[in-house]
Amino acid sequence: MLKLGIMAAVTYGAVRSATVAWDLGDMGVGLMAWLNIIAIIIIQKPALLALNDYERQKKAGLAPAFDPEKLGIRNAHFWVERLRADREARRQGE
Secondary structure (H helix, E strand, O other): OHHHHHHHHHHHHHHOOHHHHHHHHHHHHHHHHHHHHHHHHHHHHHHHHHHHHHHHHHHOOOOOOOOHHHHOOOOOHHHHHHHHHHHHHHHHHO
């Protein structure tokens, strides 16, 4: 669907004046900006939790490790598995 929309905008912009093409480009950039603002608002809380945890670990002299379960961040399966693999590698290296 998105590809069709982009193709239609390109075709329309190619046969119309440059002003129309620039206006379409401005609308696209504006839409992307609003989507990014919404995404930032959504991830603000977990990002700040992770930043505060990182700073706490650095002050304590630890090698910072991201543990989403400890921070109450759900559905971070990749990071949970990565933390588990890192811990297992450290145990085998001892």
